[in-house]
Amino acid sequence: MTTAPAAPVAAAKAPSGAQQKILAFASLIVLLVFFSVASENFLQTSNILAILQATSVNGVLAIAATLVIITGGIDLSVGTLMTFCAVMAGVVLTYMGLPLPLGILAALGTGALCGLISGALIAKMKIPPFIATLGMMLILKGLSLVISGTKPIYFNDTPGFSEISTGSLIGVFLPGVPVPNGVLILFLLALVMGYVLNRTVLGRYTFALGSNEEAVRLSGVNTDAWKMAIYALSGAICGIAGLIIASRLNSAQPALGLGYELDAIAAVVIGGTSLAGGRGSILGTIIGALIMSVLLNGLRIMSVAQEWQTVVTGLIIIAAVYADMLRRRRAG
Amino acid sequence: MTELVRMTAIDKRFPGVHALKSAQFDLVSGEVHALMGENGAGKSTLMKILSGIYQPDGGTVAVEGKSVTVQGPRAAQSLGIGIIHQELALMNDLTVAQNIFIGREPRRSFGRLDEGKLNEDAESIFKAMNVAMDVRAEVRTLSVARQQMVEIAKALSYRSRILIMDEPTAALNDAETNELFAIIRRLKSEGVGVVYISHKMDEIRRISDRVTVMRDGAYVGTVAAADTPISTIISMMVGRDLENTDVDIPDLSAAPLALEVRGLNRGRTIRDVSFTLRRGEILGFAGLMGAGRTEVARAIFGADVRDSGEIIVHGKPCTIRSPKDAVGVGIGYLSEDRKHYGLALGLDVRSNIGMTSLFRFQNRFGVVNDNALAVVAKDYIAKLAIRTPTDRQEVRLLSGGNQQKIVIAKWLLRDCDILFFDEPTRGIDVGAKAEIYRLLQSLAAQGKAIVVISSELPEVLRLSHRIAVMCEGRLTGILPGGAATTQEHIMRLATLRQGALEEATA
Secondary structure, rough: OOOOOOOOOOOOOOOHHHHHHHHHHHHHHHHHHHHHHOOOOOOHHHHHHHHHHHHHHHHHHHHHHHHHOOOEEEEOOOHHHHHHHHHHHHHHHHHHOOOOHHHHHHHHHHHHHHHHHHHHHHHHHOOOOOHHHHHHHHHHHHHHHHHHOOOOOOOOOOOOOOOHHOHHHHHHOOOOOOOOHHHHHHHHHHHHHHHHHHHHHHHHHHHHHHHHHHEEEEEEEEOOHHHHHHHHHHHHHHHHHHHHHHHOOOOOOOOOOOOOHHHHHHHHHHOOOOOOOOOOOOHHHOOOOOOOOHHHHHHHHHHOHHHHHHHHHHHHHHHHHHHHHHOOOOOE | OOOOEEEEEEEEEEEEEEEEEEEEEEEEEOEEEEOOOOOOOHHHHHHHHHHHOEEEEEEEEEEOOEEEOOOOOHHHHHHOOEEEOOOOOOOOOOEEEHOOOOOOOOOOOOHHOOOOHHHHHHHHHHHHHHHOOOOOHHHHHHHHHHHHHHHHHHHHHHHOOOEEOOOOOOOOOOOHHHHHHHHHHHHHHOEEEEEOOOOOOOHHHHOEEEEEEEEOEEEEEEEOOOOOOHHHHHHHHHHHHHHHHOOOOOOOOOOOOOEEEEEEEEEEOOEEEEEEEEEEEEEEEEOOOOHHHHHHHHHOOOOOOOOOOEEOOOOOOEOOOOOOHHHHOEEEEEOOOHHHHHHOOEEHHHHHHHHHHHHHOOOOOEEOOHHHHHHHHHHHHHHOOOOOOOOOOOOHHHHHHHHHHHHHHHHOOOOOOOOEEOOOOOOOHHHHHHHHHHHHHHHHHOOOEEEEEEEOHHHHHHHHOOOEEEOOOOOEEEEEEOOOOOHHHHHHHHHHOOHHHHHHHO
């Protein structure tokens, strides 16, 4: 026999997204240990709560971005959509003086509708997601300023609005652990969306679209409708972020929002979701968002200048994406 | 035996191509009906119409006696038509079971998935197929052959009465092919009608009951597989007129060697390939799909890593690690996929011709001398008879034949004298083909060394001075060009599998 020995029957199981998640989780632990040693203030309950509080808005937006990115798309409008939803809540609650539940509904409905529009631009009009959501980003930023007359809308007339984010339901039952509601919402949302992604039809199609959209279409699935549904759900989640941030500031700040989309995408990428689509997880995204908050908080505690904090964030993003590239190259 | 499908007078046009000209096809239950023809004969297009991916411009489709319009993939499924595509259409990030039931997942309330039932159902399909498969494995972790099995399971899961298989064995080895045939026979006995598209003559004889041949988008004829000689089928496929084209073979025994390849190896795709190429020679590479011809060209060109092998250019051993090295010693590779790898479609003719030689037209500040480039581009437009209004025309607006000429001009300008043409006339209409052939012949006459990789046997026979035939990564023989060599000679070498050889000698 002169032929080469038979190649291994099946390639070793390709490294899965789980490895990237473990890598991200390990990085988080390393950061926590490092900052705990570097500064005794770091591990104090108040600081931990501050980190979680700081994660809540970016974390929720990152969950919204995760959905879209797994389909192989991108959403640049999550930040300004968040603000637009907050403004619409302000219109309903403060301008119109309607009760709180309607304000919440306005924020979520606005988010879902705007997401649906983005989805339609992408699925029906075949506009590349980057361009469609870039357009939406600017449109929504402009509309927020127009509707609010460029001035913040305060929620002073709506009792309980600030409780949405800053109150602590957990603190009522466990007085020692006053976890703010904003954080509670983030983790509940993460649980729900983790379930949706892994256990429902919508979640299945989210992964399938990112994996091979044409194959899904040829299987007789209405890919356009599902894509629009996913963008709408993502938009509704931006509405939740809008409520959290408006509640924390007790106002809708129309000029806010730009730049949040990049932080959200960064968290998603650090968490191991592939920008090529098809793979990703909510757990990874939450870890990614926590890494960013811990890093910024820790550097601040160590009195590193804010300019350098930004530089470090950039380095982390590049390192995370490079790790993803290495993983996929090995997976072939 | 009931009639499952009858397609009559099907017409289909794409921009610039008349893909189907009054084509017809029929299928009865419990038969395997092979659909044959050269690349571009219209087999896949016809079957894409039956499975609802394309809509016909004319003609009728009847399923089980009733005239139907197959609006889309979903409509095809509900008519009991399943298709296994030539290119695997799977979602790599999903598991086997998830792929099979995409779009029809067993659901519980509120859109929740019943993953347990999903996996059970998938398992029972594989059990019925008598195939061991981990339905929870991600598809990307499977070999291509196993992925093919997933495709088949998916088509079967629709309880298809009509099953279309487009080159199902292209990536399968002998054992896997036997397994597939066992499955097909079982389906047959259950009354399923199978449309079988393949280039492999031996398979057609083994598995099919009837053979329908197509050529240039038109129906040629239908014959019984058992008592029709392969040569008859081949001549139906190619048409008699093309067979007696004479090749003018020059005496090259005195011509110096341009390229010598010794002991080329790359994994399982290239196994110990050696050959020589003289200046002025056209060496044809024939073989079935997946035989490793493109892989050989890419390995020599440095586009893929070699495991071993010597490459000697003009008598000097060369180290070629990248396409840049290959171009440096004068080897050019013209990809089968011009639009992806050969051209910048949005740029003009001039820029494309100058693409790999820009360094010659720049001054020391990196500014391109556009006037000089224009002169050269116009020169090549005239020399190769490229039909374009000006050298500023965007390449995407030109026909396939003219695009191919631009790629050729690009490599000629780069001083490449060893040229690999991979499927040089794919997607080019008949008239332009003849022109490309003449161009290749005149390049050879000027002393260029040329390798032509082609899946179209008439093309290989018409062009080649010698014909190298590959099968499953090995070079199974080199035949002389000219009238003495027939398509059957080539086919015999192209189907000369190592497995068969080993069994015979064991």
